[in-house]
Amino acid sequence: MQAMKMNMRQTYIHLTVVGVISAAVLLGLCACETTSGNAMSHLELGRSYMETGRWDEAIAELETAIRLDPDLAEAHFRLGNVYAQRGELDKAAEEFKAIIRLNERDAAAHSNLGVVYYRQGRLNEAIVEYQTALALTPN
Numbered sequence: 001m002q003a004m005k006m007n008m009r010q011t012y013i014h015l016t017v018v019g020v021i022s023a024a025v026l027l028g029l030c031a032c033e034t035t036s037g038n039a040m041s042h043l044e045l046g047r048s049y050m051e052t053g054r055w056d057e058a059i060a061e062l063e064t065a066i067r068l069d070p071d072l073a074e075a076h077f078r079l080g081n082v083y084a085q086r087g088e089l090d091k092a093a094e095e096f097k098a099i100i101r102l103n104e105r106d107a108a109a110h111s112n113l114g115v116v117y118y119r120q121g122r123l124n125e126a127i128v129e130y131q132t133a134l135a136l137t138p139n
Helices: 001-034 039-051 055-068 073-086 087-104 106-119 123-136
Strands: none
Touching: 039 055, 039 087, 055 073, 073 087, 073 106, 087 106, 106 123
16 A cells, blocks of 8 residues: 555656656747747747657757847757757757857857767867866866
8 A cells, every 4th residue: 555655656756747847848848839930939948859859850949049149059959969868969969069169168059069070089179179168167
């Protein structure tokens, strides 16, 4: 009986979390419909899709956000992470490089670019990016 209560509780918590994420996706859809020219709405919807593992939808929303605002570094960052997650390393590298073009002092972009280079076997370039990220990190 105790195990059944725990299982039901875990199921309830899981469904609650899934429900919250689903609600966020729906709210994002509504926001995008009413403000289709708003890059931040597409960024937020892309983030919601990422949280649920809906990579194709996330890519579409993040690409729209970037098309609407090419200087939106967070959209490039998230899109780079989605591409890296999917193993599309050349595309991931391009997104992290786009961030660095916007702000060469972005330590996270250098670090993530280093990870991509490492995964591609480009070790010398990975080291340079890691060193740059470390130099830009205060602690």
